Every structure is written in structure tokens, then in C-alpha cells.
Amino acid sequence: MTKALIYGTGSIGSVYGYILHKAGVDVTAICRSNYEAVSKNGITIHSALWGDVHYRPHVARSVEESSSHCPFDFILVCTKAFGGRETALALQQVVSPDTAIVVAQNGIEVEKEYHQLFPQNTIISGVVWLPASPVEPGVVKMGAMERIEMGTYPAHVGSQVKVEQLASLWTLGGGTPIVHQDIQAKRWEKLAVNCAFNPMGALSRCDGANLLLSSEMADETVMGVLREVSSVAAAVGYEPSERFVEENMACHRASKQTGGKEQSMLVDVKAGRPLEVEAIFGNTVRIAKEHGVQVPRLEMLFCLAQALNFSIQRPPGRWKPLMS
Amino acid sequence: MTKALIYGTGSIGSVYGYILHKAGVDVTAICRSNYEAVSKNGITIHSALWGDVHYRPHVARSVEESSSHCPFDFILVCTKAFGGRETALALQQVVSPDTAIVVAQNGIEVEKEYHQLFPQNTIISGVVWLPASPVEPGVVKMGAMERIEMGTYPAHVGSQVKVEQLASLWTLGGGTPIVHQDIQAKRWEKLAVNCAFNPMGALSRCDGANLLLSSEMADETVMGVLREVSSVAAAVGYEPSERFVEENMACHRASKQTGGKEQSMLVDVKAGRPLEVEAIFGNTVRIAKEHGVQVPRLEMLFCLAQALNFSIQRPPGRWKPLMS
Numbered sequence: 001m002t003k004a005l006i007y008g009t010g011s012i013g014s015v016y017g018y019i020l021h022k023a024g025v026d027v028t029a030i031c032r033s034n035y036e037a038v039s040k041n042g043i044t045i046h047s048a049l050w051g052d053v054h055y056r057p058h059v060a061r062s063v064e065e066s067s068s069h070c071p072f073d074f075i076l077v078c079t080k081a082f083g084g085r086e087t088a089l090a091l092q093q094v095v096s097p098d099t100a101i102v103v104a105q106n107g108i109e110v111e112k113e114y115h116q117l118f119p120q121n122t123i124i125s126g127v128v129w130l131p132a133s134p135v136e137p138g139v140v141k142m143g144a145m146e147r148i149e150m151g152t153y154p155a156h157v158g159s160q161v162k163v164e165q166l167a168s169l170w171t172l173g174g175g176t177p178i179v180h181q182d183i184q185a186k187r188w189e190k191l192a193v194n195c196a197f198n199p200m201g202a203l204s205r206c207d208g209a210n211l212l213l214s215s216e217m218a219d220e221t222v223m224g225v226l227r228e229v230s231s232v233a234a235a236v237g238y239e240p241s242e243r244f245v246e247e248n249m250a251c252h253r254a255s256k257q258t259g260g261k262e263q264s265m266l267v268d269v270k271a272g273r274p275l276e277v278e279a280i281f282g283n284t285v286r287i288a289k290e291h292g293v294q295v296p297r298l299e300m301l302f303c304l305a306q307a308l309n310f311s312i313q314r315p316p317g318r319w320k321p322l323m324s
Numbered sequence: 325m326t327k328a329l330i331y332g333t334g335s336i337g338s339v340y341g342y343i344l345h346k347a348g349v350d351v352t353a354i355c356r357s358n359y360e361a362v363s364k365n366g367i368t369i370h371s372a373l374w375g376d377v378h379y380r381p382h383v384a385r386s387v388e389e390s391s392s393h394c395p396f397d398f399i400l401v402c403t404k405a406f407g408g409r410e411t412a413l414a415l416q417q418v419v420s421p422d423t424a425i426v427v428a429q430n431g432i433e434v435e436k437e438y439h440q441l442f443p444q445n446t447i448i449s450g451v452v453w454l455p456a457s458p459v460e461p462g463v464v465k466m467g468a469m470e471r472i473e474m475g476t477y478p479a480h481v482g483s484q485v486k487v488e489q490l491a492s493l494w495t496l497g498g499g500t501p502i503v504h505q506d507i508q509a510k511r512w513e514k515l516a517v518n519c520a521f522n523p524m525g526a527l528s529r530c531d532g533a534n535l536l537l538s539s540e541m542a543d544e545t546v547m548g549v550l551r552e553v554s555s556v557a558a559a560v561g562y563e564p565s566e567r568f569v570e571e572n573m574a575c576h577r578a579s580k581q582t583g584g585k586e587q588s589m590l591v592d593v594k595a596g597r598p599l600e601v602e603a604i605f606g607n608t609v610r611i612a613k614e615h616g617v618q619v620p621r622l623e624m625l626f627c628l629a630q631a632l633n634f635s636i637q638r639p640p641g642r643w644k645p646l647m648s
Contacts, residue, residue, distance in 0.1 A: 203527040204631030209644050214627075214634035221627040224620065259647040296548065296620040303538075303545040304628075307528030310538035320533050323583040 001026050002169065005072045005094060006057070007087065008079030009034065011132035012104060014043045014140045016076055019173035021055040028069040029057040037137035046135065048144040050174060063090050071096040074166060076126075077114075081105040081279030084113035095121060100162040104128050104148070107279030108191050108287070111153035122158030124166060125183045126150050127190045131261060147176045151183030188233035189240045193248055194280050195298060196225040199305040202265040202275065208252045209260025221297070223249065228295045232284055235291035265305075272312055277305040325350050326493065329396045329418060330381070331411070332403030333358065335456035336428060338367045338464045340400055343497035345379040352393040353381040361461035370459065372468040374498060387414050395420040398490060400450075401438075405429040405603030408437035419445060424486040428452050428472070431603030432515050432611070435477035446482030448490060449507045450474050451514045455585060471500045475507030512557035513564045517572055518604050519622060520549040523629040526589040526599065532576045533584025545621075547573065552619045556608055559615035589629075596636055601629040 002025045006013045009029040021027045031038045042056035060066035072094060077087060095101065095118055103111045104126035115123045127149040132142035150167065152158040163179055170177035180186055197208050200222065204211060212218050223245065230240045252260070268275050281302035288295045310319065326349045330337045333353040345351045355362045366380035384390035396418060401411060419425065419442055427435045428450035439447045451473040456466035474491065476482040487503055494501035504510055521532050524546065528535060536542050547569065554564045576584070592599050605626035612619045634643065 200628060200631065204628050205635040206631045207646055209647075210634060211631050213642060213644060214631035217623065217627050218631060221624060224623075255647065256644065259644045261647055297624050299541065299548075300545060300621050300624045303541050304524060304528050307524070307530045307535050307538035307542060310534060311529040318537060320537060320580065320583045322531055323533075323579065323585055 002073045002165075003069060003071065004028070004074040004076060005066055005069070006030065007063070007075060007077045007091065009038065009043070009057075010078065010080075011134055011140045011142070012128060012130055013076065013078030014138075015045060015047075015130060015132055015142060015146065016078060016104065017043065017057050018045055018053060018055050019146075019170055019175040020074075020076075021057065021173070022053075023169040023173035025074075025169060025173075026069070027055075027057040028060055028066050028072075030060050030063065030066055032061070034137035035059060035061050041138050044139045045142060046140070047142045049142065049146060063094055067094050070094055072099050074100050074102055076102040076104055078104050080274075080276050081107045081110050082274070082276070084110055084279075085117075088113045088117045092117070097121070100124055100159070100166070102126050102150070102166065103153070105279065106190070106194050106276055107283065108187060109283045110279055115153055115157075122162045123153040124150055124158075124163055125153040125187060127183065127186045129190075133267065147178065149178045149180055149183060149186045151180040151186075153183070155182035155184065185233075185238045185240070188229065188238045189244050189248075191280065191284065192226045192229035192233075192240060192245070195229050195284065195301065196222045197252070198263045198265040198280065199277075199301045200225075201263040202269045203301075203304055203308060205266065205269075207260035207262045207266065209255040209258075211260075212252060213256055219249070219253070222252075225297050225301065228288075228293075228298050229284065232288045232291070232293050232295060232298075235293050236287060269308065269312065274313055275305060275309045277302065277309050281305065326397045326489075327393060327395065328352070328398040328400060329390055329393070330354065331387070331399060331401045331415065333362065333367070333381075334402065334404075335458055335464045335466070336452060336454055337400065337402030338462075339369060339371075339454060339456055339466060339470065340402060340428065341367065341381050342369055342377060342379050343470075343494055343499040344398075345381065345497070346377075347493040347497035349398075349493060349497075350393070351379075351381040352384055352390050352396070354384050354387065354390055356385070358461035359383060359385050365462050368463045369466060370464070371466045373466065373470055387418055391418050394418055396423050398424050398426055398448075400426040400428055402428050404598075404600050405431045405434050406598070406600070408434055408603075409441075412437045412441045416441070421445070424448050424483070424490070426450050426474070426490065427477070429603065430514070430518050430600055431607065432511060433607045434603055439477055439481075446486045447477040448474055448482070448487055449477040449511060451507065451510045453514075457591065471502065473502045473504055473507060473510045475504040475510075477507070479506035479508065509557075509562045509564070512553065512562045513568050513572075515604065515608065516550045516553035516557075516564060516569070519553050519608065519625065520546045521576070522587045522589040522604065523601075523625045524549075525587040526593045527625075527628055527632060529590065529593075531584040531586045531590065533579040533582075535584075536576060537580055543573070543577070546576075549621050549625065552612075552617075552622050553608065556612045556615070556617050556619065556622075559617050560611060593632065593636065598637055599629060599633045601626065601633050605629065
């Protein structure tokens with residue numbers, strides 16, 4: 001029987017665990033804050049796609065505890081993208097020679113640490129399109145859309161069979177996988193959207209629709225960010241098409257009539273949670289610098305998002321009280 | 325006896341009324357939200373500069389009510405910079421041929437509407453350096469610093485005698501005036517600071533010190549904004565010196581040790597008040613466009629500040645509820 005470990009059982013991890021469970025996979029979920037709830041009640045998903053569904057994974061408090069269910073064919077990393085190195089190190093004890101690690105996180109080059117630590121394993125990069133939010137511990141709400149784009153990292157390294165196997169399971173479980181020979185092109189496209197709507201929404205407290213409604217210049221400013229990311233991608237050999245930029249904007253522009261949704265970073269701000277700033281912007285700006293690409297809008301958003309993160313976390317010893 | 329009208333008796337207007345009152349001027353204050361309190365108790369200022377001081381101006385609810393104290397030698401416009409045209413029109417009934425209008429507001433070209441409506445009157449442009457905040461209606465707190473830079477608008481139009489007279493009264497009242505032949509150079513310098521620290525602080529919820537402490541790139545990003553404003557100023561013949569940029573940054577950098585102060589726009593955000601976005605950015609970006617100066621950082625901040633303003637005000641009929 002195929003075995004999978006879900007590392008990080010938030011909204012995304014909960015849904016992915018369900019898809020694999022439905023495909024007949026033996027699923028173990030590492031649950032931290034929601035361990036008690038999931039142990040007791042399993043996981044419930046209220047979805048427009050499948051209706052209300054429920055499943056019971058094996059539940060573990062930690063990687064160590066999950067090791068009783070080894071060996072895993074797939075490990076899905078579904079946490080927010082903080083400290084890839086630490087996560088990779090923690091997973092060492094449950095990675096077998098045949099384990100494929102699926103990095104289902106935002107950002108660019110978030111797979112790198114896993115590939116460096118497990119050079120013989122297949123690393124599958126997943127680009128997640130799944131708006132979902134927590135309702136209470138062990139209960140998740142999602143809409144009618146689920147799509148995962150996947151491919152090996154780096155492209156053409158690792159087992160294509162593993163990717164095809166995961167995609168088949170995904171389809172079997174009611175999900176929508178798209179396999180790419182070089183997933184990085186897709187990752188850059190998702191990154192462009194994340195770089196624009198996520199921080200701009202979080203900083204201004206606007207969902208995507210209201211951001212575009214807020215002033216005449218909003219549309220062109222967002223487009224300016226998308227195009228800066230495109231120019232960085234182009235510098236490393238990926239050229240997100242203008243069509244993609246236009247299609248994505250068309251979707252957000254349409255929401256000016258229907259109402260929009262709050263991006264995850266705005267949800268995090270409202271909940272006082274740390275923001276995924278470094279994963280989204282850090283590598284992007286670094287790559288831009290290495291290739292001499294000018295990205296003043298990205299730098300401004302990176303700087304502001306870090307400052308917002310700083311004011312949310314107020315790290316002791318670094319945050320300075322106001323002058324009295 | 326010299327007569328002055330204070331239009332907008334918030335923190336700045338309250339302090340300026342005190343300075344003129346102490347110089348022997350007959351002061352009338354237009355008080356809207358604080359009419360009852362000021363009528364009953366006058367105005368109290370807790371200041372590090374003069375200690376605790378108190379005075380009683382004539383109090384009026386409106387321009388019309390203030391007209392019983394006409395004619396005014398000086399009218400000081402001390403409101404936030406919203407709708408200059410409306411304010412100018414409202415003041416028509418109390419502007420005499422000999423009245424000088426002092427525009428003590430943030431932004432660039434905020435004096436223009438007054439000059440257009442009162443082309444024969446002397447328009448005095450005031451660049452305000454006065455950190456002060458309201459404590460309760462009729463009570464203001466300020467520190468040890470007060471400085472106003474002043475000159476006619478446009479330069480060399482209107483009566484230099486009026487400017488000198490105002491400066492003399494200011495000194496007599498314990499204030500610190502600096503007269504400039506062309507005040508616009510100073511206005512551009514103040515604008516540069518407003519364009520950087522005000523919106524960046526409001527968006528990230530950081531005072532100046534914590535903004536600079538938040539990441540390694542914060543300093544250079546702020547400098548990038550200051551330099552963009554400098555390049556717009558240079559395009560219209562004003563070249564804020566690099567020394568000014570450095571001096572101002574030095575002051576903010578020093579606050580990383582002592583703790584900073586919250587900029588007025590952050591105070592407004594926290595109080596849920598509308599933000600002075602248009603006055604600070606609107607004309608600046610328009611002038612940049614007219615002269616072909618690239619200002620991607622300013623455009624981003626303008627866009628974000630407008631979006632933040634939009635989410636604070638949620639104007640009915642324009643703000644769209646979230647998709648359910």
C-alpha cells in the first residue's frame with residue numbers, strides 16, 4: 001500500500017491528505033496545534049467541489065512520532081515556507097531511499113534545501129492553486145477550485161515515474177494535477193501573482209477586488225509588479241507569457257464586480273501571524289540582483305512587507321519602544 | 325491691533341494660535357469638533373519648549389461665525405491638506421484686500437488654489453516642523469521643537485513686508501521662523517521626508533526607528549524614495565541637496581538607539597481617519613509624469629496609500645464586500 005506523510009496539516013495539507021486518502025493511500029498527518037482535534041475527530045472539509053467530506057489519517061505530533069508509519073513513498077511539505085533547511089533536517093529520520101519529497105509551498109527556489117540534503121531522492125515541486133481556510137482545528141473550508149501543477153526539481157532530475165504516480169493518485173482522489181517537464185516556469189507565474197496581490201493586499205488591508213477598485217493607478221501598479229517578476233524570470237531562462245499576466249489580471253478585474261477574496265498574507269496579518277515574506281521575495285530580489293535586473297517595485301514591497309512582519313512580531317531586543 | 329484667524333484648530337493650529345496670541349495678536353480660532361471644549365476652557369499646551377501654557381482665543385464654529393472679528397491681517401490654514409479649493413472658497417467671505425493667507429500644510433502646490441482665487445492677496449507658504457499631538461479636545465502635547473519656514477507663493481509675488489511682519493510676530497511669540505526668498509526649495513525637502521516615512525510607516529505600522537530596524541534594506545529603500553523626490557524637484561528647478569537627505573536620515577538613524585516617533589499618517593491610520601495621500605503624492609507624481617521623471621517607488625507608495633485610505637474609509641457604493 002502506498003504511504004504518504006503530510007508535514008503541516010493546515011488548510012492545504014488537510015485537503016491534500018484527503019485527496020491521497022481517497023486514492024487509497026495510507027496517510028499520516030503531522031499535526032501540531034490541531035493534534036487533539038484531529039486525533040479525536042479526524043479531518044472534515046466543507047468544499048464546494050466535493051461537498052462535506054471526512055477522513056481519518058494516522059496522526060503524529062512530530063516527525064519522530066510519524067516514523068512508526070515508515071517507509072513513506074511521498075512526503076508532502078505543506079507548511080508555510082519558513083526555514084526550509086530546518087524542515088529538511090527534521091525530515092531526515094523519515095526519508096527513505098525511495099521517498100519522493102513534494103514541496104507544495106509558495107516562493108522560488110524553496111525546493112533547493114531539500115535537493116541539497118537529499119540529492120538522491122526525487123524532489124517534486126508543487127505549485128498550489130487552492131483557496132482554502134481553516135474553520136476550526138481539524139475543519140477546513142474550500143471553494144470549487146483545486147489544481148496542483150507538478151514536476152521534478154531540478155527539471156529532468158529525479159524520477160518521472162514518481163511524478164506520474166503522484167499525478168495518477170491525485171486524479172484518483174478527485175484532484176486536478178498537471179504535470180510539467182519544467183515546473184519552474186509555472187512557479188515563476190504563481191510567484192508573480194504572490195508578489196503583487198499578497199503584499200499589496202496585506203499592506204493596504206484590501207482584498208484583490210478592492211485593491212483594484214481603490215484608485216485609477218492600482219491596475220497599472222499591479223501590472224508593473226507582475227512585469228518585474230517576469231523580467232527576473234526571463235533573466236534565468238523562464239519567460240512568463242504576457243498572456244498569463246493578462247489572464248490572471250482578467251480574473252482579478254472580474255472580481256471588481258463580484259467581490260474578491262482576501263489573500264493569505266492579509267489573513268495572516270489579521271490573525272497576527274508571521275508573514276511568508278522571505279520565501280516570496282528574498283530569492284526573487286537576490287536573483288534579480290545577480291542578473292542586474294532593476295526591480296524597484298519588488299524591493300519596495302519586500303522592504304514594506306518585512307517591516308510589516310517586524311511590527312507584527314515585535315521581536316524582543318530588536319523592536320524599539322517609542323520615544324516617550 | 326493685528327488680527328489673525330486660525331482655520332483648523334488641531335494640534336498645529338492650537339500651537340500657532342498660542343504663538344500669535346503671545347505676540348499680542350487678536351486670535352480667532354475656528355473650532356469644529358472641539359468647539360464646546362475650547363469655548364469653555366480655552367486651549368492648553370503641554371510643551372517641552374514653553375512648559376504648560378494656556379490661552380483663550382475667540383472661538384467660532386464656522387467661517388461665517390468668525391466674520392464678526394474681521395478684518396483679519398492673517399488667515400492661517402492649519403487643517404490637513406484635503407480639498408484646497410473648498411477651503412479657499414469657504415474663506416472668501418473673510419478675506420480682505422489686505423489679508424495674507426498662510427498655507428501651513430503638507431504637500432506640494434497646495435498653495436495654488438489660494439493664489440488662483442485670491443491673486444491680489446499675499447499667499448504665504450509655511451513649511452511646518454512641529455511634532456505635536458492632541459491629548460483631548462482643547463489640549464495639545466508637543467515636544468521641544470518648533471520651526472516654521474516661510475516665504476511668498478509664488479516666490480517674489482505678494483508682499484515681503486507681510487512675510488517679515490509674520491516672522492517678527494512669530495519670534496515675539498516664542499516661535500522659530502525662517503524666511504526664505506523661495507520657500508519651494510524647502511517644501512520639496514519636507515515633501516521628500518513625508519513621501520518616505522509617512523506612508524512607509526503607515527503601511528507597515530512602524531514608527532521611523534522601527535522601520536529602519538526592520539530589515540537591512542530599509543535604509544536604502546527610504547533613501548531611494550528621498551532621491552526620487554529630489555529628482556522630481558530638480559526637474560522643476562529645485563535641487564534638494566544630498567546633504568539634506570543625509571542630515572534627515574542621520575536624525576532618523578539616530579532614533580534607532582533612542583526609539584522613534586510615530587509619523588502623523590500612522591497616527592491617522594490607528595485612529596481610522598482619512599489620510600493626506602493626494603496632497604503629498606498626487607501633485608508629485610503628476611509633476612514627475614509631466615517632466616518624464618521615473619518614480620516607480622513613489623507610484624507604488626501612492627497606490628498603496630490610496631488603497632489603505634480606501635480600506636479605512638470603505639466609501640459606500642465603491643468598497644465591494646468580500647465574495648461569500
